[in-house]
Amino acid sequence: MPGKFGKPTDPDYEARLAEFEARIARGEKIEPGDWMPEEYRRQLVRMISQHAHSEVVGMLPEGAWITRAPSLKRKMILIAKVQDEAGHGQYLYHAAETLGVTREEMLEALLSGKAKYSSIFNYPTLTWADIGTIGWLVDGAAIKNQTMLAQCSYGPYSRAMVRICAEETFHHKQGKEMVITYAQGTPKQRAMAQDAINRWWWPALMMLGPHDSDSPNTPTLVKWGIKTKTNDQVRQEFINEHAPEILEAGLTLPDPDLRYDSATGNWVHGPIDWDEFWAVVNGNGPMNKERLEARRKAHAEGAWVREALAVYAARKQQTAVAV
């Protein structure tokens, strides 16, 4: 009997693969329990768990500002946003679990530094304007990517993405509103907004991943409908949407080469500093060590809560049996 996760060495792999690819071509979702190539499963686990880790680590740069929000309204918005990120992590870990990986394995990979998460969260949040800018640029870039992934061929990932995009749109809009409010404010507020945009613009472009020519997984991911667009396509969409809005808000972008190309309708950007990107991805960004340490500390310090809940559950079960 064939395995659920086919390897090229399976005698019936080619026939199964043809059937699988025909399903994707027909626009069907692949669901847990369906046959799939082992490589499809591997790529999904890699992407989904990285994505889940990014949501969880993403709570850190913003969570640090909850106590320093300038008004009660902004505080409530930020708490809701950080809570959403925790929920997104949960949706995504669940989607990965349907592929046979355990939550514990994924957490272990994160805490040991083996697993990656989005490079963007290794930058510090220096001022309150960074919180708005993260909403506008970082969540804006994330939505572009996630809207694409909501079309993905794997059912559980696709459903998680639809849900996440709906909530992420709130993050994007509140960030945009916050930055525009500052851009229309006092000279000091305008300067804060501009400084934040200057620092986050390039990392936001980079978080959409290396150029297509340096992205070895992309062709496989596109072929199997995991991704439906390439990194450069998503990045171009992001720039086309955000550059004119930021300029309209009276702010500038830190790219002297940025220009609108009327022939293609695209905003053309200058060269991206990929050395910086790879340094951050490989653990040498400004905040990599702090972020991982904060996660490990939270996990260790939460141990008593996990133990208490387990003991409580065991005692309740015993009582139920005794009665």
Add this chain to the structure above:
Amino acid sequence: MDTQWPRWEVFKQDTPAKPHQAVGSVHAADPFHALLTARNVFARRPQAVSMWVAPASAIFSVTQEELAEGQEPKPQAPDPRPSTFYVFRKTSHKRSMTFVDYVGELEAASPQQALELARQRFTDAEALAWWVVPASSVTKSENSPETVESWFAPAKDKTYKQQSYYGLVGAPGSKFKRPKGDDDE
């Protein structure tokens, strides 16, 4: 050491007219913990009237593919006292937001028998996946109006969590239309 809590499958009902749907899972130590976590994870926006949780280990699930290949798990010894099973079914792989939906309950002596009966009874649509769950392992949010209100309504007045609250600020060609009631800055 296994430090991982058991996994619970979460079924959410959006409105009284809709079926409970499998929306994802949570890890929790006991049923009530699972229900509370499920509410925090899956109902942060006002879109639920009821939630059920069941330990993933109690769910007997079979796909169309497995049935076709005779791969479903071996029958267990039938229970001399038949009990109630909830039946869930997935009928489409087409769109993103298609779920495993609750279709009804039946009495059976084992999950396998419940599956057989379900395949005879619920024939209005082709099933791509079946989930059969003993009713005794399902924990439900309380159905009283007070509980529904206290569990699911608090999200309703938190309009700042909705994207619609922020209007079309900064859209191309806009004049930076500001949302109403924005007076704190």
